[in-house]
Structure formats: structure tokens, C-alpha cells
Amino acid sequence: xxxxxxxxxxxxxxxxxxxxxxxxxxxxxxxxxxxxxxxxxxxxxxxxxxxxxxxxxxxxxxxxxxxxxxxxxxxxxxxxxxxxxxxxxxxxxxxxxxxxxxxxxxxxxxxxxxxxxxxxxxxxxxxxxxxxxxxxxxxxxxxxxxxxxxxxxxxxxxxxxxxxxxxxxxxxxxxxxxxxxxxxxxxxxxxxxxxxxxxxxxxxxxxxxxxxxxxxxxxxxxxxxxxxxxxxxxxxxxxxxxxxxxxxxxxxxxxxxxxxxxxxxxxxxxxxxxxxxxxxxxxxxxxxxxxxxxxxxxxxxxxxxxxxxxxxxxxxxxxxxxxxxxxxxxxx
Amino acid sequence: xxxxxxxxxxxxxxxxxxxxxxxxxxxxxxxxxxxxxxxxxxxxxxxxxxxxxxxxxxxxxxxxxxxxxxxxxxxxxxxxxxxxxxxxxxxxxxxxxxxxxxxxxxxxxxxxxxxxxxxxxxxxxxxxxxxxxxxxxxxxxxxxxxxxxxxxxxxxxxxxxxxxxxxxxxxxxxxxxxxxxxxxxxxxxxxxxxxxxxxxxxxxxxxxxxxxxxxxxxxxxxxxxxxxxxxxxxxxxxxxxxxxxxxxxxxxxxxxxxxxxxxxxxxxxxxxxxxxxxxxxxxxxxxxxxxxxxxxxxxxxxxxxxxxxxxxxxxxxxxxxxxxxxxxxxxxxxxxxxxxxxxxxxxxxxxxxxxxxxxxxxxxxxxxxxxxxxxxxxxxxxxxxxxxxxxxxxxxxxxxxxxxxxxxxxxxxx
Numbered sequence: 001x002x003x004x005x006x007x008x009x010x011x012x013x014x015x016x017x018x019x020x021x022x023x024x025x026x027x028x029x030x031x032x033x034x035x036x037x038x039x040x041x042x043x044x045x046x047x048x049x050x051x052x053x054x055x056x057x058x059x060x061x062x063x064x065x066x067x068x069x070x071x072x073x074x075x076x077x078x079x080x081x082x083x084x085x086x087x088x089x090x091x092x093x094x095x096x097x098x099x100x101x102x103x104x105x106x107x108x109x110x111x112x113x114x115x116x117x118x119x120x121x122x123x124x125x126x127x128x129x130x131x132x133x134x135x136x137x138x139x140x141x142x143x144x145x146x147x148x149x150x151x152x153x154x155x156x157x158x159x160x161x162x163x164x165x166x167x168x169x170x171x172x173x174x175x176x177x178x179x180x181x182x183x184x185x186x187x188x189x190x191x192x193x194x195x196x197x198x199x200x201x202x203x204x205x206x207x208x209x210x211x212x213x214x215x216x217x218x219x220x221x222x223x224x225x226x227x228x229x230x231x232x233x234x235x236x237x238x239x240x241x242x243x244x245x246x247x248x249x250x251x252x253x254x255x256x257x258x259x260x261x262x263x264x265x266x267x268x269x270x271x272x273x274x275x276x277x278x279x280x281x282x283x284x285x286x287x288x289x290x291x292x293x294x295x296x297x298x299x300x301x302x303x304x305x306x307x308x309x310x311x312x313x314x315x316x317x318x319x320x321x322x323x324x325x326x327x328x329x330x331x332x
Numbered sequence: 333x334x335x336x337x338x339x340x341x342x343x344x345x346x347x348x349x350x351x352x353x354x355x356x357x358x359x360x361x362x363x364x365x366x367x368x369x370x371x372x373x374x375x376x377x378x379x380x381x382x383x384x385x386x387x388x389x390x391x392x393x394x395x396x397x398x399x400x401x402x403x404x405x406x407x408x409x410x411x412x413x414x415x416x417x418x419x420x421x422x423x424x425x426x427x428x429x430x431x432x433x434x435x436x437x438x439x440x441x442x443x444x445x446x447x448x449x450x451x452x453x454x455x456x457x458x459x460x461x462x463x464x465x466x467x468x469x470x471x472x473x474x475x476x477x478x479x480x481x482x483x484x485x486x487x488x489x490x491x492x493x494x495x496x497x498x499x500x501x502x503x504x505x506x507x508x509x510x511x512x513x514x515x516x517x518x519x520x521x522x523x524x525x526x527x528x529x530x531x532x533x534x535x536x537x538x539x540x541x542x543x544x545x546x547x548x549x550x551x552x553x554x555x556x557x558x559x560x561x562x563x564x565x566x567x568x569x570x571x572x573x574x575x576x577x578x579x580x581x582x583x584x585x586x587x588x589x590x591x592x593x594x595x596x597x598x599x600x601x602x603x604x605x606x607x608x609x610x611x612x613x614x615x616x617x618x619x620x621x622x623x624x625x626x627x628x629x630x631x632x633x634x635x636x637x638x639x640x641x642x643x644x645x646x647x648x649x650x651x652x653x654x655x656x657x658x659x660x661x662x663x664x665x666x667x668x669x670x671x672x673x674x675x676x677x678x679x680x681x682x683x684x685x686x687x688x689x690x691x692x693x694x695x696x697x698x699x700x701x702x703x704x705x706x707x708x709x710x711x712x713x714x715x716x717x718x719x720x721x722x723x724x725x726x727x728x729x730x731x732x733x734x735x736x737x738x739x740x741x742x743x744x745x746x
Contacts, residue, residue: 078463078470148387154694166617166695186694195541201478202463203470219470221463222386222456224396225478231541233694237396237456239387263385264456321540 066100069093078203079110079216079255090218091255098260102246110255111277113210119271119326120211120298121285122308123185126332127292130155130176130183137287138187141272142258143250145242152236152269153187153284165317185292187284188213188234188269189317189325196226196235205266211298211326212271214256222264231318232325235268271295298326340505348504352727360726367719374712377705378453386456388705394698395689397454399706402681403713404450406561408532409554409680411443411488413562415525416592422518428584432570434728437496439566440525442721444489449713477535484528491521500728503735529555542688544621547610553603554680559596561676563589564669571666579729590665594653597672601650604643624697625687632690634699638682645675 076082076090091108098106135153144150156168160180168184177183194213197205204219205226227235241263253259254274261267272282276295280286285293296305308314312330381388391398417436421429452458463469464482473479495517502509533551540546567589574581611622623629628636649671651658658664691697702710 074459081470156694164695166691168695170694170696195539198475199478199539201472201476201482203472204463219460219463220457221460223451223454223478224456225476225535227393227396228689229539229541231693233393233692233696236393238385239389239391239393240385263387266456 066097069097073097073218076218078219080203080206087255094255094259101260102249104246104249104251106249106251106253106259108253108255108259109274109277113208113212113277115209116297116299118211118298119190119276120296120305120309121190121271121282121327122294122305122312122314123327123329124292124294124332125182125184125329127290128155128183128185128288129290129292130157130172130178130181131289132176133287133289134185134284134293137283138269138272140248141250141275141283142269143242143244143253143260145238145240146245146248147243148239150236150242152234153185154233156184156186157181158184184329185284186232186234186317187327188271189232189323189327190271192324192326193322195229195231195321195323199225199229201225208256210277212256212273212276213268214270214273215266215268216256217259217261217265217267220265222266224266226266231321231323235266238263238265238267342501345501345504349727349731352730353723356726364719364722367715367722370715371712371719374709374715377708377712381453381705381709382458388703390701390703390706392698392700394692394696395686395700397685397689398700399681399702399710400450400454402685403710404447404454405532405554405685406677406680407443407447407450408485408528409558409676410562410565411440411447411485411492412525412529412555413558413566414440414492415522416559416563416589417566418518418525419522420588422515423522426588428582428588431579431732432566432581432585432589434496434499434732435569435573435725436566437492438721438724438728439562439569440492441489441496441724442717444485444492445720446713446717447485448489449716450710453709453713477531477538480531481528481535484524484531488521488524488528491517491524495521496728500731504731506735506738526555529558536684536688541693542621543618544625544688545684547607549603549607550684553600553607554684556596556600556603557676557680560593560600561673561680563593563596564672564676567593567669568666568673571662573725573729577729578733586665587660590653590659593669593672594650594659597646597650597653600676601646604646620691621687624690625683629691630697632697632699634701635682635686638678642675642678642683645671646679649675 073090073093077086079087082090087110091110094108095106098104132155135151135155138144138153139146139151142152144152154170156165156170157172157176157178158165158168158181160182162168165184165186172178190207190211190213192207192211194207197207197213200220201223202219202221204221205213205215207213222237224237227237238261242261244260249260250258252274254270254277257270257273272280272284276282281295282293285295294304294308296303298305298309300306308330309328312332314328314330316325316328389398389400414436417429417433420426421433452461455461464471464479466473471479473483495514498514499509530551533554536542536545537547537550567586570581570586570589573579607622611619615623620629624632625635625639649668652664652668653659653672658668686700689700
């Protein structure tokens with residue numbers, strides 16, 4: 001029985017390995033270490049799994065494949081210490097899992113940062129009218145859980161004469177723009193000094209060289225300390241298994257971005273890392289009908305964001321906390 | 333006699349320990365059966381949580397820690413409070429405490445096991461906890477205060493297993509423990525007890541995102557309330573053991589402990605006053621959480637009944653304890669200890685963790701109410717604690733009792 005099932009697995013693994021999904025060779029290779037304690041452990045476990053599988057004679061090949069993939073995924077490393085080979089293998093497994101789950105072919109990139117790029121965002125509170133197109137675009141782009149209505153972006157309706165965001169309303173439901181009000185959007189501000197990164201006990205969240213604070217969804221243990229540490233309420237927890245209808249899944253994904261998450265892990269805005277690292281705008285900035293959202297490279301003196309910072313009166317939220325968000329507000 | 337001693341080794345120790353802790357009267361077995369039933373209920377609720385996710389709890393992205401972490405926080409205090417027995421017994425050589433100290437350490441071990449259980453049931457991915465193991469995983473130490481907490485809690489657990497194990501093992505063999513071998517660890521454990529407190533408080537105080545926690549009194553007040561609730565629980569346990577078992581606890585021990593509880597409860601109230609003044613004399617934007625806790629905010633009053641119950645119980649208990657007449661009255665003392673224990677549980681549980689989240693950093697007010705799943709899991713963990721404590725103490729009392737009667741006999745013969 002076992003001798004029949006095992007070739008099947010490797011067959012199907014090859015089948016998925018040939019697809020175009022993991023073609024991001026541009027990232028610089030990470031140190032290729034020899035077999036360390038961890039991978040030795042993984043090999044041992046793999047052996048054990050094969051043995052266990054032989055015992056489960058009644059198992060369907062599909063179940064067995066899914067289980068063995070999940071086992072291998074369980075023992076993989078933190079993304080930061082994986083070699084590119086290990087990343088490729090993991091991506092292969094994730095793509096196959098996604099296909100088994102809902103028959104959808106997805107592409108998962110792990111493209112790294114580009115040198116000389118530091119992302120920044122500016123939000124024009126004179127222009128935002130509270131249309132919420134950014135929120136819709138974000139939900140679709142980032143494959144956010146539809147059941148719980150998870151949203152990375154919050155738009156607060158504030159009364160004229162009061163700049164205190166905390167007095168604004170985040171749950172308004174009426175025709176916009178409302179008379180005598182203005183609108184302020186929040187999301188993850190990708191702080192230069194992120195309190196969430198400091199909090200994580202397992203190093204599952206960190207700041208990338210291009211300034212984006214990312215989460216390794218498969219490394220997070222779900223303690224939610226980062227969520228408590230964030231002064232901007234930017235982090236979201238998967239209290240249940242997130243669901244996205246197969247037809248609505250955005251197949252263009254990034255390992256540290258919008259790929260499918262599981263229950264019990266943290267997620268948040270990544271400035272659409274799957275888009276921005278390919279030179280596109282984040283979905284919210286592209287969707288905004290009023291031009292209130294300015295996104296760009298802070299290290300490029302000719303960028304629009306640099307123009308805004310140099311010529312507008314800008315401010316950031318809770319500057320007194322020393323978090324140094326890379327997200328500014330300005331007015332015309 | 334000697335032959336019998338030589339037959340006793342580490343294996344027979346564990347075998348006998350297990351035998352002694354699992355044999356007892358019908359009442360004892362009924363008690364353990366009840367605890368097992370409660371643990372089973374908790375386990376069932378937990379499997380539900382594992383299957384469906386933490387969505388079955390009352391926690392949300394707004395209040396992302398609830399009953400579990402509240403209980404964890406409270407129990408860290410109980411664990412550390414055993415130092416109040418250890419310090420006088422081993423270091424100051426106060427013989428009145430010597431007999432109670434093993435029970436104190438048993439309580440510390442129990443509280444720590446419960447702490448670890450509460451943290452584990454709170455995790456979204458408990459099966460990924462190996463990510464925390466240094467080298468194999470990625471342990472974010474020394475940056476993360478949570479990583480520090482893991483270190484100090486496990487270290488304290490190890491110390492509190494090691495010291496009583498050595499002493500009990502010596503007593504089991506009928507030998508006198510060598511102070512040179514364990515006193516250094518005792519001294520270490522005294523400092524360590526303070527550290528588990530402070531590090532757990534720093535877990536909260538280190539977050540500028542939550543002004544309610546981000547204050548320097550959090551740690552000291554946590555210490556004071558724990559030194560009230562922990563020894564209060566000890567008094568209740570020691571009284572029970574004294575009344576129901578062959579193990580005799582001197583009245584002097586209880587009296588001294590009562591004094592510790594009294595002073596700690598008084599200091600705790602002074603600090604409460606200080607917090608009150610700071611928050612409400614010149615209320616700032618940072619006082620909103622305290623307003624929510626004590627008086628409610630915008631029609632949300634979830635914690636108001638709990639915190640005022642706690643304050644009233646605290647004040648009544650502290651008054652009873654302060655007057656010699658009532659403190660020295662056994663019934664008043666036991667009553668005050670119960671009040672104080674409940675008061676601190678409410679204060680450190682509901683009153684410390686939850687209001688930190690309300691309002692959210694963006695100003696939204698969302699109440700938190702625990703669900704039945706959370707309550708069942710909590711009861712299960714408390715039952716686990718009572719179960720472990722009973723097992724430990726049952727055998728320890730047996731060993732101590734045998735040692736004492738034999739020791740005294742031998743002394744008389746000499």
C-alpha cells in the first residue's frame with residue numbers, strides 16, 4: 001500500500017513544481033547552510049511521516065498528499081533564515097495546498113526589496129471624501145476574510161474644528177461627504193521604529209530594508225502581543241479560518257503579503273508588498289477616486305511623496321510615541 | 333533502620349510519591365474526581381476553541397486579551413508570593429515558617445503551571461510554540477518582554493521544583509538536607525520571585541500604545557497586591573491542612589503571615605489612592621481607560637460593577653486586618669483572606685488587563701464579555717491547578733510527617 005502511495009505523491013509534487021509560480025530569481029540568495037539541527041529534525045520527522053502513512057492503509061492519496069505537505073510546512077523555518085531553495089520548496093507546497101483547497105492556481109512570489117527604495121505614504125485630508133473605494137480595493141487585493149469583514153484601512157469621519165482622530169467616527173453609514181466633516185484614513189503606518197516588531201517573542205514580524213513591516217504568517221504563534229503594542233490599531237487577528245470565495249481570490253500573491261492565511265495568526269497592511277515590489281501602486285492608492293493618496297519612494301528626490309513632504313504642512317499621528325510612521329497627513 | 337534507608341533511592345522516591353498522592357480516603361477520591369470532571373469540561377471547551385479558533389471567545393481585535401491573560405497575570409502574583417514564606421524560613425532562619433515553606437513552594441509550582449496553561453490556551457497556534465525554542469526556533473530575546481517572561485517564569489518553575497525536591501528527597505531518606513547545597517538556590521529564588529513580578533508588569537508597562545498600562549506604578553502595585561493575595565491564600569490553605577491532616581502548623585506562622593498580608597493590603601490601597609489621584613485630579617486624554625473602568629464611558633459600564641466590588645472587598649478586608657482584635661480572631665482572619673483573594677483577583681484580572689484595551693488606540697469603545705467557552709476553559713485550568721497542588725501536597729505532607737516523627741524519635745534516643 002505504502003509503496004503505491006509514495007510515488008503518487010512525488011508525481012503530483014512534480015506536477016505542481018513545474019508551474020510558473022515561483023519564478024522570482026531576482027532576490028539575492030541567503031546563506032546556504034549545511035544541514036543544521038532544525039533540518040535534521042525535519043528529515044527525521046519526514047521519515048516518521050512516511051512510516052505513519054504506511055500504517056494508515058485506508059487513506060486516500062489526496063488526503064495523504066495534503067497531510068504530508070502540511071507536515072513539511074509545519075517544520076519549515078522562519079522566512080528570514082530560509083535559503084532561497086527552501087523558500088522555493090515552501091512556495092511549491094503552498095501553491096499546491098491552495099490548489100487542493102479551492103482548485104485555484106495562485107502565484108506566490110517572495111521578491112525581496114530593491115536597493116535605494118524606502119516606501120512612504122501621504123494622505124491628503126482635504127481631498128478624501130470618505131468614499132471607501134480604497135477599503136474595497138484593499139479587501140479584494142489582499143484576500144481579506146469576507147465573513148468577519150476584515151479591513152486593514154479605517155476611514156474616520158471627523159468634525160470640522162477637531163483634529164483629534166480619536167473623536168472621529170469609524171463606523172459612519174450615510175451619504176458622503178457629510179456637511180461640516182472631513183475624513184482621515186488609517187492603516188499600518190510601517191513605522192521606522194515599530195513597537196510591534198519589538199514585542200514579538202518569536203521574531204515572526206520584522207521591518208524589511210524597504211521599510212515595510214511584514215509578518216511570516218507561518219511563524220506567528222498567535223499571542224497577539226504585537227496587537228497590544230501597536231498604537232495605531234493596525235493589526236488584525238484571524239479569530240477563525242479566513243474565507244474568500246474561490247472566484248474572488250486574487251491569485252497574484254506574495255509570501256509576506258496577500259497569500260492566504262490561516263486561523264490563529266496575525267496579519268496587517270503591507271503597503272501591498274506584492275504590488276509595490278513590482279513597481280505598482282498599492283491597491284488603495286490606485287483605487288482612490290479623489291487623489292488623496294500619495295505613495296512613493298522616499299529616497300527618490302523627484303518622487304511625488306518627496307514633493308509633498310517638502311512643500312506641504314505635514315503631520316503624523318501620535319508623534320510623541322517616537323514610532324516614526326512612514327505615513328503622513330497633509331492639507332492643501 | 334539503615335538497611336531501609338539504603339533501599340530508598342530516586343526511583344522509589346517517585347514511586348512512593350505517586351503512591352502516596354493517589355491513595356486516600358473516599359472524600360479525597362471524590363475531591364479528585366470532581367476536579368477531573370471539571371478538567372474534562374475545560375478540555376471539551378478547549379477542543380471547541382482549537383477547532384473553530386479563538387472566535388469562540390469574547391475577544392476581538394479591540395480587546396485582544398481577556399480572561400485567560402487576566403488569570404495568567406493574577407497567578408504570576410500568587411506564584412511570586414511564596415517568596416514571603418521562603419525568605420523568612422530559609423534566609424532569616426525563622427523556624428515558624430520552616431514547616432509552611434514547602435507548601436508555599438508547592439503553591440508556587442502550581443501557580444506557574446497554571447500560568448503556562450493560561451498562556452497556552454490563549455495562543456492562536458499552540459502547536460507552533462516550538463518556534464520559541466532558541467536555536468531550533470527564533471527566540472526574540474532580549475528585545476521582547478514576552479520572551480523575558482518565558483525565561484523568568486520557566487526559571488522560577490525550575491527553582492521551585494528543584495529546592496523542594498532536594499529537601500523532600502533528603503527527608504524521605506531520613507537525612508538532614510545540607511544547607512550549602514540548597515541555600516544559594518533559595519537566595520536566587522528570592523530575587524527571581526521579584527523578577528517574575530516585575531517582568532510580567534513590564535509586559536504591560538512597556539507599551540506606550542496603552543497609556544493605562546504605561547505607568548511606572550504598575551509593577552510595584554502588582555507586587556503589593558500579590559503579596560496580599562498570595563499569603564492570604566496561603567493562610568486559607570495552611571488552616572485547612574492544619575485542621576484536616578496530621579500536619580501541624582503553628583498558630584504563630586499564621587499570625588506572622590497575617591501581618592504580611594495586612595501590610596501588603598495597606599500598601600496596595602495607598603497605591604490605589606495614588607492612581608486615583610493621578611487619573612482624576614487633572615484628567616487628561618490618558619485617563620479615559622481609568623474613567624471607563626471606574627465610572628463607565630459613553631454608555632459602556634462592563635467593568636464598573638467588578639472594580640467597585642473589588643474596592644469594597646479590599647477596603648473591608650484591609651480594615652479587618654488592620655485592627656489587632658479582628659486580625660487575631662480566626663474567623664475574621666479567614667473571612668478577610670477570602671475577601672482579599674477575590675478582591676485582588678477582580679482587580680488584577682478584570683481591572684488591570686481589560687481596561688488597557690478600552691478605548692482602542694483609535695478611540696473606539698468595545699466592551700469585552702467572556703463567553704461560556706472561556707469560562708469553562710478557565711475553570712478547567714483552575715481545576716488542573718487544584719489537582720496538581722493536591723497531588724504535590726498530599727505526598728509532601730506524608731514525607732514531612734514521617735520524617736518529623738522519626739527525626740524526633742531519633743533525637744530523643746540520642
